[in-house]
Amino acid sequence: MTVQANMAGAQPMARRFGAVLPLLKGLVAIAAVLLAVELLVIAFGIRPYVLPRPSAVIEAVLRTPGAYRDAMIRTGLETLMGFGAGALFGIWIGVAFSRLRFLRETIFPIFIVSQTIPVIAFGALVVMWFGNTILAKAVIVFYLTFFPVTVNCLLGMRAVDQKQVQLLRSFGASDREIMRKLRFPTALPHIFVALRIASALGLAGAVVGEWFGDTTGLGVLLLQGMYAENMVAIWASILCSAVLGIAFFGAIGLAEKRIVFWGGESS
Amino acid sequence: MTYDPMSPSQHALARGVFGGLALFAIWELAARLFDLPSYILPAVSEIIARFWTARAVLGEAAAYTLGEALAGYLLGGAIGVALALAVTLVPQLRKVIVPAATAVNSVPVVAFSPLILLWFGMGVSSKIVMVAVAVSFTMFVSALAGFDRVDERSVNLMRSFGASRAAILWKLRLPTALPLILSGMRLSTVRSLIVAIVTEMLGAYGGLGWVIYQAVIVIDFVQVWAAIFVASIASLGFFAVVSFLERRLVFWR
Amino acid sequence: MKRRSFLSTALALSTAMVGAPAFAQDLEEVSLRLKWLPQAQFVGFYMAKAKGYYEDEGLDLTINPGGPNLLTENLVATGADTFGLSGGTDSVFAAIEKGLPITCIGIAHQETPFVFVSKADGPVQEIADFKDASITTWFTGANYVLFGMLAANDLDRSSMNIQPQQVSVTPFVDGQVDVVTATRYNEYYSLMTRVGEENLKRFVPEDYGVSFPRDTLIVGNEFAAEHPELVQGFMRATVKGWLDTFADKEAAIDLIMQEAPTLERPHQEFMLDEIEKIMLAGAAAEQGLFTIDMDAVESAHQILVDYDVLGGPIDLAAAFDSQYVDAIPSAERLPE
Numbered sequence: 001m002t003v004q005a006n007m008a009g010a011q012p013m014a015r016r017f018g019a020v021l022p023l024l025k026g027l028v029a030i031a032a033v034l035l036a037v038e039l040l041v042i043a044f045g046i047r048p049y050v051l052p053r054p055s056a057v058i059e060a061v062l063r064t065p066g067a068y069r070d071a072m073i074r075t076g077l078e079t080l081m082g083f084g085a086g087a088l089f090g091i092w093i094g095v096a097f098s099r100l101r102f103l104r105e106t107i108f109p110i111f112i113v114s115q116t117i118p119v120i121a122f123g124a125l126v127v128m129w130f131g132n133t134i135l136a137k138a139v140i141v142f143y144l145t146f147f148p149v150t151v152n153c154l155l156g157m158r159a160v161d162q163k164q165v166q167l168l169r170s171f172g173a174s175d176r177e178i179m180r181k182l183r184f185p186t187a188l189p190h191i192f193v194a195l196r197i198a199s200a201l202g203l204a205g206a207v208v209g210e211w212f213g214d215t216t217g218l219g220v221l222l223l224q225g226m227y228a229e230n231m232v233a234i235w236a237s238i239l240c241s242a243v244l245g246i247a248f249f250g251a252i253g254l255a256e257k258r259i260v261f262w263g264g265e266s267s
Numbered sequence: 268m269t270y271d272p273m274s275p276s277q278h279a280l281a282r283g284v285f286g287g288l289a290l291f292a293i294w295e296l297a298a299r300l301f302d303l304p305s306y307i308l309p310a311v312s313e314i315i316a317r318f319w320t321a322r323a324v325l326g327e328a329a330a331y332t333l334g335e336a337l338a339g340y341l342l343g344g345a346i347g348v349a350l351a352l353a354v355t356l357v358p359q360l361r362k363v364i365v366p367a368a369t370a371v372n373s374v375p376v377v378a379f380s381p382l383i384l385l386w387f388g389m390g391v392s393s394k395i396v397m398v399a400v401a402v403s404f405t406m407f408v409s410a411l412a413g414f415d416r417v418d419e420r421s422v423n424l425m426r427s428f429g430a431s432r433a434a435i436l437w438k439l440r441l442p443t444a445l446p447l448i449l450s451g452m453r454l455s456t457v458r459s460l461i462v463a464i465v466t467e468m469l470g471a472y473g474g475l476g477w478v479i480y481q482a483v484i485v486i487d488f489v490q491v492w493a494a495i496f497v498a499s500i501a502s503l504g505f506f507a508v509v510s511f512l513e514r515r516l517v518f519w520r
Numbered sequence: 521m522k523r524r525s526f527l528s529t530a531l532a533l534s535t536a537m538v539g540a541p542a543f544a545q546d547l548e549e550v551s552l553r554l555k556w557l558p559q560a561q562f563v564g565f566y567m568a569k570a571k572g573y574y575e576d577e578g579l580d581l582t583i584n585p586g587g588p589n590l591l592t593e594n595l596v597a598t599g600a601d602t603f604g605l606s607g608g609t610d611s612v613f614a615a616i617e618k619g620l621p622i623t624c625i626g627i628a629h630q631e632t633p634f635v636f637v638s639k640a641d642g643p644v645q646e647i648a649d650f651k652d653a654s655i656t657t658w659f660t661g662a663n664y665v666l667f668g669m670l671a672a673n674d675l676d677r678s679s680m681n682i683q684p685q686q687v688s689v690t691p692f693v694d695g696q697v698d699v700v701t702a703t704r705y706n707e708y709y710s711l712m713t714r715v716g717e718e719n720l721k722r723f724v725p726e727d728y729g730v731s732f733p734r735d736t737l738i739v740g741n742e743f744a745a746e747h748p749e750l751v752q753g754f755m756r757a758t759v760k761g762w763l764d765t766f767a768d769k770e771a772a773i774d775l776i777m778q779e780a781p782t783l784e785r786p787h788q789e790f791m792l793d794e795i796e797k798i799m800l801a802g803a804a805a806e807q808g809l810f811t812i813d814m815d816a817v818e819s820a821h822q823i824l825v826d827y828d829v830l831g832g833p834i835d836l837a838a839a840f841d842s843q844y845v846d847a848i849p850s851a852e853r854l855p856e
Contacts, residue, residue, distance in 0.1 A: 029366055049690060049714075050386070060782075068506030069783035080849055097546055102282070107285030110290055116457050116502035118464045121479050121495050123589045128307065128600045130582045132551075204375030208465070211587040216560065218378070221782055223587065226469075229710050233782055234385075238378050245373030306594050308619065381687075389686035412601055468589055482540050484611070484660050485829075486618040 012228060020089070051232055057235040072240050075218045078134055079199075079248065082141020086202065089142070089185035090149025094187075097150070098157035115147050119205065120222070123212040136261040137209035137217075144205040152194035155188025193254040199248040203241065216243070306489045317493040324478065325497050332463050332474040333501055335391055339398025339457040344452055346399060347406025355414040355440070357431075365411075372404040380466055389470040394463045401462040402455040409451025413444025449513040456505045464498055475501075539621075545790075547752055550602035553595050555586045555735065558779045561705060562605065563772045568761020569774055577753025595742050597622050603754060608734025609659040609820045610829075616839040617830055621741040621837070626755065626810030626845045627817075628735035629795075632804035634662055634703045636723040637692070637711060644698050645721070647673050647728060653698035656685035661732070662701050668730040668823040669723070689714070699723075705794040709787050727803035730823065731816045733800075744841075755844040759809050759853050765830040766796050766855050800855070808853020812842045 006158075034054040038105030040046070041053045048056070061068050097104035119140050130136035160183050208217025212255050218237050291311045297303070305313070318325065350368065354361045379400060384441035387393035417440050425435050467476025475498050482490035523643050554562050568574055574581040582602060586592060592606035595663050605628065606612065612624045620703055636657070638644035644653050650670065663682070670677045685700065689707055692700035693714050702708040711720055725731060737758070765772040783807050795804035803813035817840060824830045845853075 025366070029363070030370060033367075045766055064781040076408050104730060105279040105282035106286035106289075113287070113499055113503065116460070116499040117478075117495055118461045118498065120468055120589060121491060122464050122485075122602075123587065124306075124591060124594045124598075127590065127595055128598050131600070132582075149423045162420075174428050200373055200375065203373075207375050207377050211589070212584045213553065213587045213590050215779070218729070220585075222378060222381055224780065224782060225558075226384070226687060227556075228706070228787065229385065229690075230784065231382075231385070234381050236782075238374060238382070241378045242374045243368065246370060246377065249369065304597075304619070306618075307598060316785075364781075384686065385688045385690070388688075388691070389684065472684055480589060481660075483589055484614070486593065486611075486614050486620065488590065 020137070047213060049229070052232045054235075056232050057239060060232045060236045061239065068236065068240050070216050071218045071221050071237070072244055074134075074205070074216045075206050075210065075241075076244050076247075078137040078209065078217070079141055079202045079244070081134070082138035082143075082205065083145050083199060083202040083248075085138065086142040086145030086198060087149050090146040090194070090198075091153050091191060093146070094150045094153025094157065094191075097154050097182075104154070109176055111150065114143075118142065120208050120211065125214055126209070132213060136212065137206050139208040141205040143204040144201045146202070148194040148197045149191060152190040153187055156190030159190065161188045166216050188260050189256075192252065192260060195250060195252050195256075199252055200245060203245050203248065207241065288443075305333045306486065309489045309492055312383065313489050314492045317378060317489045318496070321490060321493060325475075325493060328473060328475045328478045328494065329501050330456075331462065332394075332467065332476065332498070333505070335394040335467075336398055336463040336505070338391075339395040339463065340402050340452075340455060342395060343399035343402030343459070344406045344455070347403040347408075347451070348410045348448060350403070350407050351410035351414055351492060352436075354411060356436075368404055368407055371400075377419050377465060382468055384466070384470050388473060390394040394466045394471070394474070398459045398462050400457055405455050405458070406448070406451050409447045409454070410444060413447030414440055416447070417443045434455045446517045449509075449516060453506065453509045453513055456509050457502045458497060460502045460505060529673055529818040542843070546578075547575060549580045549582075550754070551582040551584050552603040552605065553584045553586060553590075553592045553601035554605050555592055555607055557585045557587070558583075558776060559783060560618060560773065560776050560788040561735075563776045563792065563797055564765045565605070565758060566760030566761075566779055567765045567774050568757045570760065571577070573752070573757035573760045574805045577750070577757050579750060579753060579757070581754075583760070592747055593620050593622055593738060599740060602740065602810045603742055604737050606736050607819055608661070608736055609732065610664075610734075610824060611734050612738065612839055613821060613824055613830055613834055614836050615738075622738045623741055623744060624736045624812070625744075625751065625842075626737035626758075626838045627733045628737065628810060629733055629798045629810050630800070630804045630811070630813060630816070631798055632665060632725040632730070632735050633705070634665075635700050635708065635725070635797050636699050637708065638699050638721045638723070639695075639715070640641050640721050642695075642721075647723060648675065651675055651679050651701065654681040654683070654696075655692065655699040656683045656697050657701040659684045664823050664827050664829060665725050665730055665732045666701075667827060669725055669728040671682060671826075672729040675739055694815065704798065705791040708794075709790050712790075730819070732820045732823070733802075733813065733816050737810060746799055748844075752844050752847060755810070756848060759845075762809055763853075763855055764797070765792070766800075769793075769796075798833055804853075806850070808848070808850040810845045810853065812840050812845060814840065 025075050037051070038054045041051055052177055097108065126140065130139055165178060168182060173181070206217070208223065209218035210217035211223060214220050218241050221237040221240075222234060225231070227236060288498070295306070295311045298308050298313075303309075315464075350364055354364050373498065380397060383393050383396050387396055421439060422435055425439060430438070463474065464476040467474040468480050471477040471480075475494050478494045479491050482494065483487070552565060556562075556710060558566070560815075562583075569581055569583060591611070592601075592604035593611055594602045594608070596604040597615065597620035604622075606615075606624075608629070609624075609627070612622070615622055621802070636655075638649075647669070655666070657666050666682070667677060670680075689698045689700055689702065689710050693711070700711070702711055708720075728731070737755075739751055739754075769789070769792050772792060773785065775844075776788055777783060777785060798803075799809060802811075802816060806810045814836070817836060821830075821833070822838060825833055
C-alpha cells in the first residue's frame with residue numbers, strides 16, 4: 001500500500017476536474033487572477049524586473065505570435081511523441097513485469113536508480129547519441145514518463161482480486177481473456193493517474209531537452225529570456241507552458257472519463 | 268498483500284543487486300573493449316576510483332545539495348499539508364485552491380527556474396524555493412486524499428461527544444491521513460534532489476549541480492559521472508530513510 | 521531536415537552502388553555548433569548560410585545552437601558536430617590538455633569580450649580601489665582575467681571580497697556590489713538600459729595588460745585531416761558572411777530577428793556594433809577577421825598556467841592552426 005495509496009486519493013480528485021466545465025471555470029479564474037496581479041503591480045508600482053504587468057506579457061506574446069505558437073507546437077510535439085512512447089512502453093513493461101518475476105526483480109531496481117539521475121547533466125551525451133533532432137527531446141520525455149506508468153500499471157495489475165481471477169478461470173477463461181476482461185480494466189484507473197503525473201514530468205523533460213542546443217521551443221525562449229534578463233519574455237514563456245500543461249492535463253482527464261466510464265477502483 | 272516495488276523483500280533485493288552488477292559489468296566491458304574516451308563513456312572503475320580521490324569535494328557538495336533539498340522538501344511538505352488542511356477545514360476554499368494548485372502544477376517546475384534564480388539569487392534560497400514548489404503539489408494531493416478518507420460520520424460522532432475541532436483534527440483526521448501524507452513524502456524525495464541539482468546547474472555557489480557544471484567546463488567527465496553517482500546514491504539514501512520513518516510511524520498498518 | 525539528410529544519404533549510397541558519377545551539386549553535410557543560442561553575436565554564420573556561401577564551397581551546413589552545460593569542444597571532438605564556435609582560448613586549452621582531438625582554426629573575438637564595471641559615482645574609481653571593493657565575476661574563466669589584472673597592478677586579491685556572479689546584474693544595480701563583470705554586448709547593455717551609460721565606469725582588461733581572446737572556431741582533427749579543402753572552404757564562406765554582415769548590419773539584424781523573433785531588436789543592434797569592434801580589434805585590424813594572434817593566445821595561456829588552471833604549458837603550435845585563415849589574403853578579410 002504505497003504508490004497505490006497515493007493514487008486511491010488522487011483518483012476522485014482527478015475525476016472532479018477532468019471535465020470541460022471546471023476547465024472553463026479555471027480559465028475564468030486565471031483571467032481574474034491576471035487582472036488582480038495587473039492592478040496590484042500598478043497600485044504598488046512594482047518594478048518590471050520584479051514582476052511585469054500581465055498585460056505587458058500578453059502584449060509580448062501578441063507582438064510575435066508566430067514565435068510563441070511555433071515554440072508551443074514544437075514543445076507540444078516533443079512531449080506528445082515521448083509521452084506516447086513512454087505510456088505504451090510503461091504499460092507494456094508493466095504487464096511483462098506482472099508476469100515475469102525474474103525480469104521484474106532484476107530490471108525494476110535499475111529503473112528506480114535511473115530515475116534518480118538528473119537528465120540535464122547528460123546534455124552532451126544526448127546530442128551525441130540522438131543528434132539535434134526532435135527525437136532527442138522525445139527520448140528525454142520518454143525517459144521521464146515511462147517510469148510512473150510502469151509502477152502504476154504493475155500495481156494495478158496486482159490489485160486484481162484473486163478470487164475473481166479464479167472464478168474466471170473456473171469458467172475456462174484463458175490468460176489472455178483474463179488480461180483483457182479483468183486485469184487490464186482494473187489497472188486502467190491506476191494507469192491514468194500515472195499518465196497525469198507523467199504529463200507534467202514529460203513537459204518538463206521537453207523544456208530541459210531544448211536546453212541542449214535547439215532553435216525553437218519554450219525551453220529556448222526561457223533560456224533566452226533568462227540570460228537577457230528579460231522578465232517579460234520569461235513570463236510569456238511560462239504562460240505558454242501553462243497553457244500546454246493545462247491542455248495535456250485536461251486531455252488526459254477527458255480521455256479517462258471516456259475510457260474508464262465505470263469510475264475506477266473506488267466503485 | 269500487494270506487491271510493493273518500492274520496498275522489496277530480501278530475495279528481490281538480491282536480484283536487484285545482481286541486475287545492477289550485471290549492468291556495471293557490461294558498462295565496464297564496453298568502455299574497456301572499445302577503448303572509449305572518457306568524454307564519451309568513462310569506465311565504472313574509473314568513476315569509483317574518483318569517489319575516493321575527490322571525496323572531499325564530492326562529500327561537501329553532496330552535503331550542500333542534500334541540505335538544500337531537505338530544507339525545500341520540508342518547506343514544500345509543510346505548505347502542501349497546510350493547504351490540504353485548509354481545504355478540509357474550510358470546504359469553501361476547495362473550489363479556489365484545487366484548480367489554482369492544478370494550474371500551477373501543470374507548468375513544468377523548470378520553467379520557473381529562471382524567474383526564481385532572478386528573484387532569489389544564486390544562493391541556497393533559490394534552490395530551496397524551487398524544491399518547495401516541486402514538492403508542495405504532490406504533498407497537497409496526497410494529504411488531501413488522506414484527509415478525504417476521513418469518515419464524516421466519525422467526525423459527527425466525535426463532535427456529538429463534545430470533542431473540539433482541534434481534538435478531532437489531532438485524534439481522527441491526522442492519524443487517518445498520515446499513511447497517505449507519508450507516502451507522498453516518500454514519492455517526493457527523489458524529485459527534491461533532482462530539482463535542487465538542476466537549479467544548481469543554472470547558477471549556484473556550491474553543490475553537486477555546481478560540481479557537474481564546473482567539471483563540464485574543464486572537460487573532466489569522470490568528475491561529472493562521479494557527481495551523478497553520488498547524486499544517485501544520495502537520492503536512494505534519502506528515499507530509504509523516509510521509507511524507514513514511514514514504516515515506523517504507520518506501524519499499525 | 522532529417523528526411524532530407526536521409527534522402528541524400530540514400531541517394532549517395534545508390535549512386536555509389538551503381539558506380540554512377542556523383543552529382544555536380546554533391547554537397548558534404550557538415551554542422552557548426554555555436555556556443556549559445558542564436559543572437560547577433562553569431563549572425564555572420566547565418567548570413568553566410570543565407571547567401572549560399574557554404575553551398576558554393578560544397579558544404580551543406582547546419583547551424584546548431586549551444587546551451588547551458590553543452591561543451592562545443594566535446595561535441596566537435598566526438599564528431600557529433602563538424603565545426604564549432606567554442607567558448608574561447610580558455611576552453612581550447614582545457615580541451616587540448618584533456619586530449620580532445622580538436623584544433624582551433626580561427627579566433628573571432630580578438631580582445632577580451634567582457635569588462636569590469638563600477639558606478640561612476642561609486643567607491644571604485646580606479647583599479648587601486650578594487651582592494652576594498654565587493655566584486656562579482658564569473659568563476660568560469662573571467663575570474664582569472666580579473667586575477668591577472670590585479671596581479672599586473674600589484675594588488676592583493678586576498679583583501680577583496682570576490683564572489684561568483686549570478687545570472688542577474690540586479691545586485692550591482694541595487695548597490696549591493698561595487699564591481700560587476702559584463703560582456704560588452706550583453707550584460708553591459710542591461711546595465712546601460714537600467715543605470716544609464718553615463719553612470720557607469722568600465723575597466724577594460726587590455727588597459728591593464730591582460731588579454732583573453734574568446735569565441736574560437738574549432739574543427740575536429742580527423743575531419744581536418746581528411747578534408748582540408750572543406751575546412752578551407754568553410755573558412756572562406758564564414759569570412760565572407762561576416763564581411764557582408766558588417767557591410768549591411770540592418771539586413772543582418774533582420775536575419776537574426778527572423779531566426780529568433782522574441783529577441784529585442786535594439787539590443788541585437790547594440791550587440792552587433794560591439795561584436796564588430798571586438799572582431800576587428802587588435803591584430804585583426806591589420807590582418808583581418810579570424811586572425812590567430814599568437815601573442816594574445818600566449819598571454820592568456822600564461823595566466824591560466826600561472827593560476828594552475830592548466831597543469832602545465834600545452835603545445836600551442838599544435839592547438840592553434842593558422843593555415844586556413846592565413847590562406848585568405850588579409851585584404852579579403854577586411855571590410856572595404
